[in-house]
Amino acid sequence: MKIKQLKLALVLAASTLGTVAAMTATPALAESAQPMPAVGEVSLVLGEAVVIHADGSQSPVSQGMSIKASDNVQTASNGHVHIHFVDDALVSIRPDSRLRITQYDYDASQPEASTIRLNLDEGITRAISGNGARSAKERFRLNTPIAAIGVRGTDFVVSARDEDLRARVNEGAIIVAPFSADCSADALGPCSVNGVELSESNLQMVAMSGRTSSPQLLPATVERDPEMIEDEASVMVADADTGAEEKAAGVDVYLENVTAQRVQDEADNITSSVTPEPPPTIAEVDFTPEVALTAKDLADNQLVWGRWGVANGDLERMTLAKEEAWPDRDLGNIAITDRNTEYVLIRDADGRQRVDAGLGQIDFTLSSAQAFYHGEAGVSAMAVRDGALSVDFNGRSFSTSLDLDHDVTGDIQFTATGNVDEQGFLRANSQTGKVLGATSIDGSEAGYMFEQQLEAGGIQGLTLWGQ
Numbered sequence: 001m002k003i004k005q006l007k008l009a010l011v012l013a014a015s016t017l018g019t020v021a022a023m024t025a026t027p028a029l030a031e032s033a034q035p036m037p038a039v040g041e042v043s044l045v046l047g048e049a050v051v052i053h054a055d056g057s058q059s060p061v062s063q064g065m066s067i068k069a070s071d072n073v074q075t076a077s078n079g080h081v082h083i084h085f086v087d088d089a090l091v092s093i094r095p096d097s098r099l100r101i102t103q104y105d106y107d108a109s110q111p112e113a114s115t116i117r118l119n120l121d122e123g124i125t126r127a128i129s130g131n132g133a134r135s136a137k138e139r140f141r142l143n144t145p146i147a148a149i150g151v152r153g154t155d156f157v158v159s160a161r162d163e164d165l166r167a168r169v170n171e172g173a174i175i176v177a178p179f180s181a182d183c184s185a186d187a188l189g190p191c192s193v194n195g196v197e198l199s200e201s202n203l204q205m206v207a208m209s210g211r212t213s214s215p216q217l218l219p220a221t222v223e224r225d226p227e228m229i230e231d232e233a234s235v236m237v238a239d240a241d242t243g244a245e246e247k248a249a250g251v252d253v254y255l256e257n258v259t260a261q262r263v264q265d266e267a268d269n270i271t272s273s274v275t276p277e278p279p280p281t282i283a284e285v286d287f288t289p290e291v292a293l294t295a296k297d298l299a300d301n302q303l304v305w306g307r308w309g310v311a312n313g314d315l316e317r318m319t320l321a322k323e324e325a326w327p328d329r330d331l332g333n334i335a336i337t338d339r340n341t342e343y344v345l346i347r348d349a350d351g352r353q354r355v356d357a358g359l360g361q362i363d364f365t366l367s368s369a370q371a372f373y374h375g376e377a378g379v380s381a382m383a384v385r386d387g388a389l390s391v392d393f394n395g396r397s398f399s400t401s402l403d404l405d406h407d408v409t410g411d412i413q414f415t416a417t418g419n420v421d422e423q424g425f426l427r428a429n430s431q432t433g434k435v436l437g438a439t440s441i442d443g444s445e446a447g448y449m450f451e452q453q454l455e456a457g458g459i460q461g462l463t464l465w466g467q
Helices: 002-033 131-135 226-240 244-249 261-271
Strands: 038-046 049-052 058-060 066-068 072-075 080-085 090-093 098-105 115-128 140-143 147-151 155-160 164-171 173-178 196-199 204-209 216-219 252-257 303-307 319-321 334-337 343-347 361-375 378-392 397-406 410-420 425-429 433-439 446-453 458-466
Touching: 038 098, 038 397, 038 410, 072 080, 147 155, 164 173, 164 196, 173 204, 196 204, 196 216, 303 446, 303 458, 343 433, 343 446, 361 397, 378 446, 378 458, 397 458, 410 433, 410 446
Parallel strands: 115 140, 303 319
Antiparallel strands: 038 066, 038 080, 049 058, 049 072, 072 098, 080 090, 090 115, 098 115, 115 155, 140 147, 147 173, 155 164, 164 204, 173 196, 204 216, 252 410, 303 343, 334 343, 361 378, 361 458, 378 397, 397 410, 410 425, 425 433, 433 446, 446 458
């Protein structure tokens, strides 16, 4: 009997200890199971982009999405993402880019103890330092495939590939150094060995390739005026501070400062004794018609651009004089007209006023475009290299981008997001630019006029899109 009682006591004791152990372990388990805190938020997304999480899962990038340390943001060829971090840092990720947020430790009560590490595996990114990088410069690092970048409280643009990088500084300074035994990718802050410093006062770019042992400062004479960064930065900040209603409207027009293809080719010629490869085929593409389109060329179009007067004369490539544009078209459907310009978008709609139901989201293909740079020397044509337009009829929104090029401005990417109403009219406005356009009633075509003020001069153009 005593043996049975002893066994029962041992069982009860073991059970009690197990319960206590489980209760003791619960807080630790609960703590370890807590989700990783967000370190930033997506303030803008255009086109396609995904976030690859630490566990390997993927999520499409959406406006308002939380970004965590260890997230890997990847943009498609039409993708463009803005991230507003907890320390008010702003990062813009350009198309065909991969940026990893390796570490982002920031405490507003101790900003000097911040630790920030980013990896640009490929593509182009622009970073405007927040309180963390400004307060703890020795604990910030942006790694590229071949070099480390430290900052001095700055705003800079980096283009990185497996074998080379290019960087420009708009404000502050950066230090670029190649990886070596003295400069580990796991370290923090700038590296001094073989490092090159570039500041905003130096109107050059820092370049490095796998064929050189250290970065070099090269001329960047075809880059856009660095003072233009003031306008760009204000737009990015405004985007980060946009209220909920404005974010819902999705109105944002902005430009990015990037290294021109011509500068990259020039740098390749200087840094390599090997004959440089020809520029990518895309650089040869221009969606501007070589000769002006005629009424016959546009006879099957539901959307046609007309002009009230002579507009830009011989530079016009896709507009028709009103005598040619009006006949046989529904004049009751003049889709877009702006008396501040000389253009009008005519839509042949058979008297209908609303777009067809059930169109959903449509990704359009750029058919033709024309763009002009208005500068001190007058009006001159720009090349239109590429473009993307996505219209969500259900969500009443659209996003678009255009790659433009001019000898004075260098490469410019124009991007905008805005609203589409039940009649298919596209609208986006900001303090420095606008988009006005429309889709066809059946959703098979689209067209818009765009304008953007630059620090010196401005750009203006027209587009036509199909499927």
